[in-house]
Amino acid sequence: MLRREIPHDAREGRVVYVSRSHLAPAPLTGDQALTPLQPFQPWTEQMQPLCYWDDEPVALLIEKEPGDDWVDGRQWMAELPASWFSLLSTALQVGAWFENHRFCGRCGAQATKLAAEFAMHCYACGHRNYPRISPCIITLVTSGEAMLLARSPRFAPGRYSTLAGFIEPGESAEEAVHREVFEEVGVHVDQLRYYQSQAWPFPHSLMFGFFAEATTRRIKIDGVEISDAAWFSPRQLPSLPPPYSISRELIETHLARWR
Secondary structure: OEEOOOOOOOOEEEEEEEEOOEEOOOOOOOOOOOOOOEEEEEOOOOOEEEEEEOOEEEEEEEOOOOOOOOEEHHHHHHHOOHHHHHHHHHHHHHHHHHHHOOEOOOOOOEOEEOOOOOOEEOOOOOOEEOOOOEEEEEEEEEEOOEEEEEEOOOOOOOEOEOEEEEOOOOOOHHHHHHHHHHHHHOOOEEEEEEEEEEEEOOOOEEEEEEEEEEOOOOOOOOOOOOOEEEEEEOOEOOEOOOOOOHHHHHHHHHHHHHO
């Protein structure tokens, strides 16, 4: 449904309003479901052409503050069909980038957004800034049917998830898996198997999903990023991540294998 072509020649189309990881709901008409895609309208200079959705051009409008009725991006992803994920993640990630890069990182002058590409250009020194993408690994560590799941202090009560972390400069994704798993829970792994990737727009991650088999089972949490970790059987699971996340997909894929 999403076509990743910037409609820079369009002068009107649909609009998504974004601010601080929140999206504005469109006015409801008839029995239409709630969506963040605003009605067809003329575009202003403040809007950034974004993509095509069902062959209709879509632009982004970044507001300084979200309105009282605006909905958090995670809630949109939980309530809309999975087919909306690409549009939501693109709008949230590009919106966060524009919000945070209004000034040149080299000389400090005000930057100018370009319509034909996702770029902020500084006419004072010539520096051009593109959207930041931060590569991360996210790994389901297993031992036979058992899964090693952990919880961050930021998680909702009772929720456990797979292990994840940013890839360091000069590090491969596979090296990051070994390092992050050992740093967070003290477990060594092998038999790494790449699964798939997912853009994670909170605010600009690209998650590389892996399966890994534990060679040691003794857990030693770091006590900072991880507040608890445990081995879970497919027959006795904690509260899991939301269905739209790659962490949940890794878990469900493993569970399907052992059913």
